[in-house]
Amino acid sequence: MRRLARIFFRVWRPHAGKLALGSLFSVLVVFAGAALLGLSGWFITATGIAGLAGAGIAFDVFSPSAAIRFLALGRAGARYGERLLTHDATLAGLAELRGQLLAAMTRAPLRKLASLNGSERLNHLTLDVDALDGLALRLVIPILSAVLVLAGFLLVLWWIESGTVAAWQGASLVLGFLLSAALMLKTVQRPSRLAHKALQAMRLRFIDLMRSRPELVVAGKLAGQTSAVMDAQHRLQKEQARIDLAERVSGLLMGMASTFAAAGSLYLGIKLGEAKAIDPALAAMGFFGALGAGEITAPVHRGLSELGRILDAARRVDAQMITDHEEPRRSIIADAPIADEPVLRMDEVRYTQASRTILQDFHLSVSAGETVALTGPSGVGKSTALLLAIGQLQTDTGNVRIHGCDIRALDESTLFSLATLLPQRSALMSGSILDALRLARPDLAAEEAWQALEAVRLDNVIAAKGGLEFMLGEGGAGLSGGERRRLALARVLVRQPRLLLLDEPTEGLDEKTARAVLAGIRRYLPEAAILMASHRRPETEFADRVVSLV
Numbered sequence: 001m002r003r004l005a006r007i008f009f010r011v012w013r014p015h016a017g018k019l020a021l022g023s024l025f026s027v028l029v030v031f032a033g034a035a036l037l038g039l040s041g042w043f044i045t046a047t048g049i050a051g052l053a054g055a056g057i058a059f060d061v062f063s064p065s066a067a068i069r070f071l072a073l074g075r076a077g078a079r080y081g082e083r084l085l086t087h088d089a090t091l092a093g094l095a096e097l098r099g100q101l102l103a104a105m106t107r108a109p110l111r112k113l114a115s116l117n118g119s120e121r122l123n124h125l126t127l128d129v130d131a132l133d134g135l136a137l138r139l140v141i142p143i144l145s146a147v148l149v150l151a152g153f154l155l156v157l158w159w160i161e162s163g164t165v166a167a168w169q170g171a172s173l174v175l176g177f178l179l180s181a182a183l184m185l186k187t188v189q190r191p192s193r194l195a196h197k198a199l200q201a202m203r204l205r206f207i208d209l210m211r212s213r214p215e216l217v218v219a220g221k222l223a224g225q226t227s228a229v230m231d232a233q234h235r236l237q238k239e240q241a242r243i244d245l246a247e248r249v250s251g252l253l254m255g256m257a258s259t260f261a262a263a264g265s266l267y268l269g270i271k272l273g274e275a276k277a278i279d280p281a282l283a284a285m286g287f288f289g290a291l292g293a294g295e296i297t298a299p300v301h302r303g304l305s306e307l308g309r310i311l312d313a314a315r316r317v318d319a320q321m322i323t324d325h326e327e328p329r330r331s332i333i334a335d336a337p338i339a340d341e342p343v344l345r346m347d348e349v350r351y352t353q354a355s356r357t358i359l360q361d362f363h364l365s366v367s368a369g370e371t372v373a374l375t376g377p378s379g380v381g382k383s384t385a386l387l388l389a390i391g392q393l394q395t396d397t398g399n400v401r402i403h404g405c406d407i408r409a410l411d412e413s414t415l416f417s418l419a420t421l422l423p424q425r426s427a428l429m430s431g432s433i434l435d436a437l438r439l440a441r442p443d444l445a446a447e448e449a450w451q452a453l454e455a456v457r458l459d460n461v462i463a464a465k466g467g468l469e470f471m472l473g474e475g476g477a478g479l480s481g482g483e484r485r486r487l488a489l490a491r492v493l494v495r496q497p498r499l500l501l502l503d504e505p506t507e508g509l510d511e512k513t514a515r516a517v518l519a520g521i522r523r524y525l526p527e528a529a530i531l532m533a534s535h536r537r538p539e540t541e542f543a544d545r546v547v548s549l550v
Helices: 002-052 062-106 110-115 118-131 133-160 163-187 189-211 213-219 222-274 280-305 307-321 382-389 412-418 433-438 446-455 459-465 481-493 511-524 537-542
Strands: 344-353 356-366 371-375 397-402 419-422 499-503 529-533 545-548
Touching: 002 062, 002 133, 002 280, 002 307, 062 118, 062 133, 062 307, 118 133, 118 189, 118 307, 133 163, 133 280, 133 307, 163 189, 163 222, 163 280, 163 307, 189 213, 189 222, 189 307, 213 222, 222 280, 344 382, 356 382, 356 529, 371 382, 371 537, 382 419, 382 499, 382 529, 412 419, 419 481, 433 446, 433 481, 446 459, 446 481, 446 511, 481 499, 481 511, 511 537
Parallel strands: 371 529, 371 545, 419 499, 499 529
Antiparallel strands: 344 356, 344 397
């Protein structure tokens, strides 16, 4: 429940005024509904009794009629105000939450960002945030309104009719609510979680089916992928059926509580009327008031039916929003290299992940103009060393220095102006070739763009396609896999870093092209220190020094 509280205050604190006013209108709506049914029941009974007693001509029908009309109109107006204010506050708060979630994702370490699936993240962003709209609208506000109105209603009933009737109704309705809430908490959370996973799987598989339909047809896998989509759909229907069953049982419990409250009130009212303790019309008011109290708890039941989905969404969103609070880096301008210091120096570095030691007592230095290749089997720590060198992972022990400055003391903008990383997986977005390069350097001139493309042997290819204004599709569509890799490499070159970190830079290139690209990188950045995670012969032969990780 702490997660629910954190999410609630995060989303609605900036809109507390609107939410509070909307909650007041909600209380008025529930009060008017219960009072309308109770007053109507009393009015019908009182007019009947007056008619039977021959006093109908003297009975004041106008005041109760006016009160009933006032409650009906007031309920409609309060409902409009409540919907307007609470929905406006909720939609504005959730829109801000989406922005906060996106910002939290971008602050994640590079390794985590590289592992994220775009479709999966988009699913979480839409499904989870959409589920949270019920936190205020169908849980907090209805429960608050129900508690306030029910307490007020029972106090009024105690005052005008009987404490016994009020106690019976309160006990019946509270017991029904607690049983219903316990049932939903016990039975709905797991099916809700599984239904969410099934819905997410269905959406992801359907997206893959539509996006890869030609390849699936050629490979003869279309039927299998279609079957996978339908399997997720069946699982979703199965879990939703379990949720629906729990909702019906919960509704039955709430309905039985209202029935017991009404039946007991009628019985007690009759006994009190026979004893001349109260007027018979007031006994009817207690009965109809009990029926009206059922309307008080009905919105709460709708919220409880979504409790499992809301709890799961809050858990995922809260986990996404919680980030490690590192000590802010101080801004150190490192324009001038420290004498006799290599560009990159790593001393006694130790790094563990999930109780597994990846690097232990690791030492490395790379000087200006030097190219060093890290080799070794997959998983030995080559990519980890690159991420440590650019500060995207933090060492357990040891230190990493660029030009003699501890990278933990450099602010992010200074660090990334000194060092640039080409990860193993690079993303290209739709737009022109020049747009793709200017993502790394917004002020890049066309002449400089051509120089970078020439360095990676992509200039002739781009010229043949129409030049820098050639438009790429989603994910760099329009270029081959090797061409996309070289464009991503050109994008890091235009930053002209002092330390260039490359994770398998020639992956997907033939050996001749790979050697030409590596030579072009060195000509473009003659003074840069280059550290490569390598597994190909052209890369190790090009390096001035090879460091094997075992």
